[in-house]
Amino acid sequence: MLPGMYEFHFELGHLIFLGGFMTIGAVIGATLLITLFRSTRIVTVPGGATAIEKESTAGVLHHVGHTLLRPLAGGTLKISLDDLGTRLLGRPDRMRLPKIGQRITEGADAVKLWRKQSAATIVAPVSGTVVETGGHDDKWYLRVLPDATPVEGENLMGAAKVRSWLTSEIDKLQAILSSEDLGLAMADGGEPLPDLPSAVPDADWQKIYSEMF
């Protein structure tokens, strides 16, 4: 197999044959290693694990815009940011919520939040009328009376689907973060970081918000 071993001959055929296979083996090995390395790196993206772990409550619907729908008494729904969404914004500097009685439409802009000169636009997960807004700091919410029950929609999902979707979202985030060479391998993996913009201040957060929400 290698020079010096029996049956290794310095012949063109041998060199091409073994060289070819070693190259292919090396490509496979290298790709695998890179993938593994990248996978270990993303674990250090703060809060990823908990972001997914937390989203396993039954009865809660997720929207692809990183909002949660929690059924409340009287057929109303409570809309809030999901865990990943919360972390992405950390503690917003400024927010603009719809007014009570205002109608919101699924897929249309509903809430706007600012953090460090970057703005995130949150779309409504459901069409309906806002009956209550509230919260402070990062814990804002909307209470909405939906137009139709049961609440359905292509962009809504239950607990069963949410994990794979969230993974791809984290993937997406990781892709953006890794593309920017931010030296992310900085802290122990798995520790929840509630405020990502503080942890990674150099990232292009405007881009992240527009991609993620």
Added chain:
Amino acid sequence: MILTQRRTTILFFIIGLVVAMLAGWIAVPAALYESIEQPLGFSHVVHTSDDAGMECDDCHHLTSEGGFAGIPKIAVCVDCHEEAIGTSVDELKLVEEYIKPGREIPWLVYARQPDNAFFPHVRHTRLAKIPCEQCHGDHGQTETLRPLKRNRFTGYSRDIWGNDFSGITTSPPFSMKMSDCVDCHRKRGVRDSCLACHK
């Protein structure tokens, strides 16, 4: 805190390193080989001394067909030891247990190769003029017979792998693995097919 963490990690790393190296260099070889005593004590020095006056090839000669006779049969011992010479335990054992009943002594061979290896001693000693000591060491000058170290897994004598567990031997006796044969053959420009040395 972070610094302490690093330090304990380094400590553990070193512990792992040292333990594994100790195991690899000392414990494994000790466990891998079993030590088997020869059936009888034998002194090459006494036999080749001026008193006994024997030459190496009195016992380790070539047969009529050119093969190597190896360790002599009891018939050779009988020539001198028909009656016990002296009173040592081994001497009495030789006469009582082997010579009188005519039993062969089950000597253990340090350099035993597997069945499929063909090693013509005569080609190496007579044609290539390689001294016996190159592979067998100063066995001919020993007072006693060392126990045979047998690999529990493969059944091979340790002499085949070489006395140095690292597998790197720089002075005789050299190890007797196939790669050793090949190295020497390549050095001497002998290139052969498999069946030249395998049967």
Added chain:
Amino acid sequence: MGFSVKRRDFLGLVGGGAIGAALSPAPWKGLDDIAIWTQNWSWKPRLPRGPVEVAFTHCGLCPAGCGLKVRSVGGNPVSIHGVPGHPSSTGFVCALGLAGRYFSYHPSRIVEPTIVGTSGQRRGISRKAAVRQLGDWLDKARSGGGHGSVAILDNHPGRVRSLAYRGWLATLDGVHIKGLREDTPINRLRTMLDGPAPELGLDIARARTVLSFGAPVLEGLGSGGAGAHLRGRSDTEKPYIVQIETRPSRTARGADLWLRIAPGTETVLALGLANILVSEGLYDKEIIAQQALDLDGPGGYRELVARFSPKQVSRITGIDAATIKKVARRFASGPAVVIPGVDPGGGPLSAEAQTAAFSLSLLNGDVGRPGGVVARRAIPQEGQLADTVELADVPDGSIRLLIVDGAAGGCAMPTSLLKRKLNPSEGRVVSLSPFERSALHGADLVIPSTTPFENIDEAGVPIDAPVDSMGLTVPSMRAPDYSVDSLSVLSMVAKSSVVPTITELLRGRSDRIHAGGRGSVFDPSKGESVPLTEFQTNGDLWRALMGGGLWTDTSAAFTCPPFRLMGANAAIRDRLPQALEQPSTADRQAREIVLMPFGWRDAPGDGPLPPVMAKLFRETRLRLDSRFATICPKTAGELGFAQGDKASIKTSLGSITVEVVLDPAVVDGVVHVAVGPSTEAFGDASPGKGDQPLDLPSCKNDDCWRVIPAKMLEVVS
């Protein structure tokens, strides 16, 4: 500071361990050992180790007695080679000889005496008990019967051991029975000579014509390699070989002329040839005029053969008249050898066929002529000896105790033939054989003896040897403790006489040879012969013989004595003309066939064989064993059989199941089945006696089982 092991620390430990291990030789050595282990497969035998020792001996497996070079390691022969320049075998060893050392370890070898109990089951007993039992039976046999009630069947008569048997039997009024061997028919010729006859040999090598009636001339008959010499010599000096045989045997294939004779018509052909010799005046007129006692006159030979006209003979034998004439003329053109063959499985020709065949030799003046039948000089013998008879001459039911010597004879015999000779109620058979199955099925008592490579004995003098010789089968393996020499058994039971040991006997003959001062001794290690006179003492000769040497006698001139062309036996003489009454080959009835058993020269019966012989019979179909029946496509077609079919061959005594093999060279109406080897002959773990063709024949009035009427039926499964 609180100390707790974190995951990191553990990783550190593992990492350090891995690097540490990699820096030590252990894992690399481990990989190497595993690599070795995958190549070193333990489930194969270990080779013998040690220096190779070379010795010389003779083979005791068949009458040829070939010279052997034995290479041994640690007392075990690891290879056998021929001895170039050996006066008799000239470097030849046959397949069986090469492998014969495996007999000693044959799985069917018996390791203790066995006896058949009252229930019919065979059980082991001690040697002491076996000898006591033999003694009891001996006493009983002697008290119950007269002459011949005790007998020894000797498959290798003529050795010094046979002389010891005869000496012992003389004290018991017993008889010494010759086992069947390829040289047995020579005795027929001796009886045709008037007065005491010397030992005779067939000088095949110098013959101009060899007329073989089914003898395996090219397959091992006579001395080792004789057949090969006949083939290999250039056409001008080579004898012209005429093979008279039904089967396309290897000899028939290799002969100069193969006469495919109809089954059982050899007598007719022989007398037909005589007819031409007489009618055309081609016989040796001088000798016939001087010595023939029964040529002319009423009931004379001339009158007999006149009836066997070529046309008649052609009708019966299926050989055309022109060929018969051609053969007769060739035969008369010089010294010729006639061999009434003994087939290793098919047995001898009928007595009248043997007589008719040998009458050709006498007619041609070949007795006493080089290239014909030559006489061997004898070494004087001493003491009183019992009669030697042939089995055919033993009255039925006369034997009360039959002791079977374990020597290999080379020819198989039907069970029924021996059984007939035993006393129906009290007949006992004691076998002195290393194997359960040799010589005779169901011996009442078997005392294990040695195999040929373990015991010293005299090698044979082959049928084609012109002179006497002495070579020893010097043991090349140690005889196991459970085996015993046959003479030791006799000396244990003998009460009134002293039985000498085999070594004493051999030494005695060696000394007598030395005293005779004739001949020369071959030294196998040098490959050359020296005159006997150069051996100063008898001890020198003995040492040479023990070193594998061969003494050969000098030849002497021999003048043919008066003889009877039709033999001395009136019964046989009367049967000769009856041969004409056989039906023509064309008269064969539909669906009626004959079974002709045959044997392989080196694997004659159902006895054990070295496992490696399976290569010839089982791993290839180079030779067909008793599982196959060869038949011509025409007959098979008539009977509704095709290649590969299973068939049952049925005779009056039973049936065997065979696979049909078609061969267009086989004669119509005949099915050939080999006598052995049986499937278990090669020492497989699952013994179980298969049906053998020799269990089938019933020998009614003569001792010939070559042609057996049979039916071939489909096997209904």
Added chain:
Amino acid sequence: MIEPLDNRAPTRVFLPWIGFWMAIFALGAYCTVLCLSQGLFHTNMNNRFGFGIWIFLDLTVIALGAGAFFSAFLLYILKKQALKDVIGAAVVLGFICYSGAVVVLAIDVGQPLRAWFTFWHPNAHSMLAEVTFCLTLYLLVLAIEYVPLILKNPSLSKNVSLLVFEGQLHKVVVVFAGVGAILSFFHQGSLGGLYGVMNGRPFAFREHFFIWPSTFFLFILSAIAAGPSFLILINKLASKISKKQLVRKEAYDFLGRISGWLLLAYVGLKSVDTIVWINHTAPASGYSASEFFKEASFGTWILFAEIILFGLLPALVLINNRLRKNPLVMIVAPLLVCIGIAINRYVMTLQSQSLPTLPFEEFVLYTPSLVEIGVFGGMLSYGVIVFSLSYRYLPLFPGLQQKAKT
């Protein structure tokens, strides 16, 4: 505890199904132990038949498993999005075929422990060395491609590291698709080369282009023609058994069309190859082609069946846009394709050995022993089990998911 996907068969239906196949698998495992522990005398192979049904089976499943690399190649490299529906099933099928083939190969060789020699001291001139290298590497690639599928199981995707790993693998799948295509190309070819290079076997020997005999290319072409057909068959079978529409019609159509055209090309080249062989290659070795087909068991009918009945006919059917719309045709035609490829592998493996080259040797027919069939059955059941489990626990069919959601 790993849970099945939402809309899969209930356990009381699934258990007997899988139990049945497990029983067959156990039988196969027993036969395997017999062969490995006692020797290959349990088979009916002999010195004239060094290759038996196992090699035939290996060759066939590897040809049929070509759907995996070819689909991946079309989807990831040539961006044929129609194949998105079947790629999961294709990967699982490929993995089953290749892993099964490797295991059967390990039983088939007398001393599997020594297989490392092929890597350590390879004979670069041997087609079998090439096959071994490619097969091992490609099996690794298939396993890597299989991993993301496994990780998509909801129970497993609870573990974020695995999830992340899966996402990362997705990104490099194009690399593996590319590598897989190269490896598959070569080992499908080398499997054909296996026979074409045997200069001592006039029945198998073929003309060479550079170092490769024509069978090298024919095997590649036939494999990529049969792979899509096999995918159609298996997906249809799975749909039938699960009573669900698993794959969209467009995917079937695409697969059918591509299979048809490739097969047509193959049949054309195979015919040219056969004509050259009959008129040129075989006679040059001293054998007239008629000798090869004189035994009834391997008469010219087998040539006709291989090229026309199971080659040209399904090819013509599959390239016809109208016929492809017929669901029955879309079962029968791919089935014919697969049988045709199996016949080709059978002929190359077994007929080439049945015919003696020595004129005085006999024609030998070989029938597999029960143990061989047992191992065969074991491998088949292994495939069914792995596919069933994959279907039950893994989202093999993205199309199905979509349907369930809406």
Added chain:
Amino acid sequence: MTKTTPKKRYGMVIDIDRCDGCGACMVACSLENNVSVVPAGAAPHRGLTWIRVYSVTNKKEYPDSDTAYLPVSCQHCGNETPCVGVCPQSAVDVDPKNGIVSQIPERCMGCRYCMVACPYHARYFNWWDPEWPEGTEHLLNPGVTPRMRGVVEKCNFCHGRHHAAQERAASEGRSEIEPNEYQTACAEACPNGAITFGDLADKNSEVAKLAAGPESFQLLKSLGTEPKIYYLTQRGWVRDMATRTPLISKGQSHD
């Protein structure tokens, strides 16, 4: 630096007309090379016969019927050796010094590709564990290692004897063996002298002269494998049956 030794080409000439099918060569070969015996009931073609004597008849009736015996062993092909190129693990070896084609059992993994590739059916597989009756392992030839189950074996011109000859020569101080010192077991055992073994490259050797003679031919010569076993016969039907001629010119087939 490679020592310059005269290149040998060991080969054999088998005179079919002398062979009477006794099988001594098969037995001698098996004993010499410790070839094991397969169990009873083994199916046809499962035995181990490094040299195998085929018996071939001309399928004619008496008196025209004729039988030829053809001993076939490994033909030690000299060109495009079919088995060498196919072995994936280099277990088939050709000795560059003498042209002997060998099979290394310890390196063989038993894929049997070489058996399929061999046109002479001269390679044999160990379907069983090799077995000798108890005790007979002491009778094995110490010069040849027995093969294990699951590997291919074949004739290697009695390489154990080649070793022995070399050893004997070395004990006399010679590095090369004399022609008469090395004979195969089959050649030695053949009672009819049908097998002549020797160096084909030595033009004066008996074997080279016979091989060059007009009666010699090679099995399946048309395959272009150039066997180093030659056969002799005067019988036309045997020669016609055993040899083949290309039906078209071979030159065209290689482009």
